[in-house]
Amino acid sequence: MYAFRAAHAAKDATKKLDLRDRGERVIAGRRASAGSLVTEAVLRREVARDLEALLNTINLNSTQRLDDVPHVADSILNFGIPDIVHRSIDEKGVDDIVAELEAAFRRFEPRLAGHTVKVRRDRTVGIDELKVRFYVAAEITMSPENVPVEFVADVEVDSGKIVLSRV
Template structure:
């Protein structure tokens, strides 16, 4: 059997679940699936902050901490706030997307736009037997606080 197994989200939201058990994904389909799952992760807001969640052994990796904290009170003019946002995205991906390792997130300051912020997400996609570097573009619309993720091809 060749290909990769679909993610849990792909299995749960499959339009033809009867055939899902036999369905295998190509590497490109898998990367698209990871992009969709990243978008879901970044568009989810957690109400449990890291300090509170870290008091419990599995608190930071639990569903209760799935997503990002609200960054609406931070300033993109501040170097420290920009770093904090990028690091929070890196930690969320590292905790809740096991297919990605060595995650690096950077705010792309040279892609200035009035209506959007752009992030570059670089990581190593690790799914046996494959291991391959991947890059994703993340666009945040400040007016809606919604992320849109696309895979660099």
């Protein structure tokens, strides 16, 4: 997705690129330069953006039973997390969100090393704040070695919206 987002930010589609070699048009990559390499900071930002989109998408299994079609339950058709808007702050079911978030990250974010994904609930956030907070720690798969990342995921209980911020 980064290539598309970078092209959009650079207004790449509005730039005319007409390279010719002896009259024949040359189809050239627009990002063939070394400047197009994805840095660690850019990768962190892109992963955070995609994780926030994942967290704010309600999966298909929340509206339709997928027990009879396990291949659909494990596919991109079931992208997102279970609907959490109907859970209250003090409900025990909120603790189940930890496992649901970990499963969604492992299933739908291949840039995270699955075995490193850890989510834990922050119980220090008071009920009066009307939100539930989770800490997410993982490693982004990179070469030569993985890069650790940490995020805070705040769930606004009244709307179900999840805001992701870096620690």
